[in-house]
Amino acid sequence: MALLAGCASTDKSLYDELGGQATVAKIVDNFIHEIEYDQVMFAYFAESDIDRFRSKLNEHLCFLADGPCAYTGDTMAQVHAGMNISEGDFNHGVDLFIAAMDKANVPHPLQNRLLAKMVPTRQDIIYL
Amino acid sequence: MRILQKRTLQRALGTAVLAVSMMGQAWAADGKLIATAGLTQVEGSGGGGIVPWATISGYDSRDQISAGATVTRVDVSDFRLSMLGASLSLYDKVELSIAQQRFEIKGAGVDIKQNIVGLKYRLYGDVVYDTWPQVSVGLQHKKLEDGDVAGAVGAKNNSSGTDFYVAATKVHLGAIAGYNAVWNLTARATKANEMGILGFGGVENNDYQVMLEASAGILFSRHLAVGLEYRQKPDNLGLGEDDWMDYFISYIPSKDFNLTLAWAKLGTIAGAPGQDGLYLSLNGQLW
Ligand code: HEM
Numbered sequence: 001m002a003l004l005a006g007c008a009s010t011d012k013s014l015y016d017e018l019g020g021q022a023t024v025a026k027i028v029d030n031f032i033h034e035i036e037y038d039q040v041m042f043a044y045f046a047e048s049d050i051d052r053f054r055s056k057l058n059e060h061l062c063f064l065a066d067g068p069c070a071y072t073g074d075t076m077a078q079v080h081a082g083m084n085i086s087e088g089d090f091n092h093g094v095d096l097f098i099a100a101m102d103k104a105n106v107p108h109p110l111q112n113r114l115l116a117k118m119v120p121t122r123q124d125i126i127y128l
Numbered sequence: 129m130r131i132l133q134k135r136t137l138q139r140a141l142g143t144a145v146l147a148v149s150m151m152g153q154a155w156a157a158d159g160k161l162i163a164t165a166g167l168t169q170v171e172g173s174g175g176g177g178i179v180p181w182a183t184i185s186g187y188d189s190r191d192q193i194s195a196g197a198t199v200t201r202v203d204v205s206d207f208r209l210s211m212l213g214a215s216l217s218l219y220d221k222v223e224l225s226i227a228q229q230r231f232e233i234k235g236a237g238v239d240i241k242q243n244i245v246g247l248k249y250r251l252y253g254d255v256v257y258d259t260w261p262q263v264s265v266g267l268q269h270k271k272l273e274d275g276d277v278a279g280a281v282g283a284k285n286n287s288s289g290t291d292f293y294v295a296a297t298k299v300h301l302g303a304i305a306g307y308n309a310v311w312n313l314t315a316r317a318t319k320a321n322e323m324g325i326l327g328f329g330g331v332e333n334n335d336y337q338v339m340l341e342a343s344a345g346i347l348f349s350r351h352l353a354v355g356l357e358y359r360q361k362p363d364n365l366g367l368g369e370d371d372w373m374d375y376f377i378s379y380i381p382s383k384d385f386n387l388t389l390a391w392a393k394l395g396t397i398a399g400a401p402g403q404d405g406l407y408l409s410l411n412g413q414l415w
Contacts, residue, residue: 086189086190086191087189087190087191087220088189088190088191088192091160091161091189094161095161095162098350107306108306108307108348108349108350109302109305109306109307110306112301112302112306112307112308113301113302113306115301115302116300116301116302119256119257119301120257120259122257
């Protein structure tokens with residue numbers, strides 16, 4: 001039992017395992033960089049306040065990964081309403097997010113665990 | 129912030145870029161996560177290697193269509209099976225497939241041809257994003273072009289038959305020490321002997337029976353999957369037809385192409401025991 005528990009995870013949060021604020025900030029910066037050079041995604045962000053997006057996404061990821069942050073942005077449904085994001089574009093966004101994690105040297109298993117926390121929000125994001 | 133400087137330029141390019149990229153999206157289907165579209169199984173349906181899955185075979189999402197082609201070869205002690213297949217996937221909802229199987233009895237100069245038309249419809253769910261599994265129903269209509277061997281071994285019908293199945297598939301993100309895991313469970317109603325190569329029904333049984341099929345795998349990266357499959361089979365002919373199983377490794381370098389190598393354990397076929405061998409499959413997405 002002790003072995004199993006030790007193996008499953010320590011009492012470190014996913015946020016800590018990722019490398020805390022430094023790594024999350026790097027992922028977010030890389031993600032914004034990916035969006036900049038992606039025609040499909042950039043179209044959605046053309047009117048956005050990128051500094052706000054950066055700070056809210058940092059908070060949101062910290063919160064999802066059980067880090068010591070409160071999310072002060074709007075709900076996923078409020079933010080993405082009216083964008084009518086298709087399933088294909090959502091999944092494309094996930095591809096870019098994976099590229100952002102790759103470039104931040106996040107190990108594959110940690111990437112999956114973070115994605116697992118993020119994707120349940122999909123129903124509050126697409127086709128709104 | 130570079131994004132702010134770029135914005136004016138992007139605006140100037142304006143709707144033209146957007147329109148072109150939207151068209152690109154609709155045609156070059158890439159709307160699923162890599163390695164979540166699955167493979168093409170030996171009867172031409174989207175699946176694992178020997179089991180049809182609930183997944184729709186291409187990388188299309190619900191606004192996209194895609195098409196793919198597959199070649200597969202299974203080489204066991206006394207037999208060789210070659211399969212050529214093509215499939216069309218519509219809006220991650222419907223899959224149409226055609227396949228031709230050629231079954232060769234080594235050293236006997238006998239070559240049995242079977243054509244299969246498949247149809248699959250996704251009833252519910254998204255294999256990655258929903259809490260519950262993706263569920264699909266499907267059928268495989270099989271037309272045996274060379275029915276002499278089937279007739280000789282006692283098949284009741286040596287020309288055609290149809291299998292019906294329901295399949296549930298789920299990917300669990302980060303489930304096993306952070307690695308993604310996939311499982312599939314399929315129930316198939318069938319009368320086919322050795323997939324239909326030896327006809328349909330026989331002296332021991334001539335009714336539809338429900339067979340269970342299962343697959344489980346783990347994705348060690350976004351490009352490498354390893355797993356195993358099991359397929360229960362009827363023994364209508366009384367020739368000791370065995371259940372099938374395989375251990376597979378799939379390499380998925382991109383969404384356009386994947387390669388699967390497996391060790392297939394097919395047991396007794398047409399009374400000849402110990403039919404083990406290599407399974408090799410290449411699958412490409414055309415758009
Ligand atoms: C799991 C997926 C996603 C998560 C967790 C997520 C999260 C967020 C967060 C935290 C914000 C900032 C909210 C705020 O300012 O209060 C945001 C804003 C935004 N998101 Fe997402 N998002 C996701 C997917 C997407 C996708 C796929 C698109 C577009 C295709 C998209 C487009 C946007 C845009 C354009 C904004 C800026 C809105 C504005 O300017 O006010 N998001 N998102």
